[in-house]
Amino acid sequence: ELALSLRDELELGRQVGYLTLGDSMTYSTYGYLINALREIYPQLRHRTYAGITSFAAIAAHFDWPLGEGKERVLLLPCPEGMPALRADILTHDLVVLMKIGRRLPQVLALLEELGISENCVFAQRLGFAEERTSCGLADLPRDTETGYLSTMLIRREAHQPRHQLPTRPLGETLSEPTA
Incomplete structure (x- = not known):
């Protein structure tokens, strides 16, 4: 559901961000979200920033x-x-x-x-x-x-x-x- 909402924002030309506690790539829902976004919005261009675990x-x-x-x-x-x-x-x-x-x-x-x-x-x-x-x-x-x-x-x-x-x-x- 969140991936669909973010895709809609991206299709409107808006920039979006997703904040997590800790690090985005360590036991975070961000990993699931980014994979879901890639599936429904293959042209996704994004940057992931490291956090502090x-x-x-x-x-x-x-x-x-x-x-x-x-x-x-x-x-x-x-x-x-x-x-x-x-x-x-x-x-x-x-x-x-x-x-x-x-x-x-x-x-x-x-x-x-x-x-x-x-x-x-x-x-x-x-x-x-x-x-x-x-x-x-x-x-x-x-x-x-x-x-x-x-x-x-x-x-x-x-x-x-x-x-x-x-x-x-x-x-x-x-x-x-x-x-």
């Missing part, structure tokens, strides 16, 4: 490298089953877990079972007034259903001091002065 913003927020040296980094939407996530964590140095949603309680239980919950950072709606961040996961409510805009960086081993940041209270950010 949630995981890059989270890494910067916590001053936490996404990957160093030959570390293996995996980006994935949260799987339905925790056995699949366990396997991914055990075979990668850093897992970027997106689209956690209602599976947060199971993810937290798995990370505690693996003994790595303090090697993780979490953010929901980063950059919004109601953002929620946590370095280490001890302060996250176990019943939270985080919804669409949440991401977690899971480090299998905290082998550098910077990967062992102190736990911060839920909602406290690194950029805010503390009393």
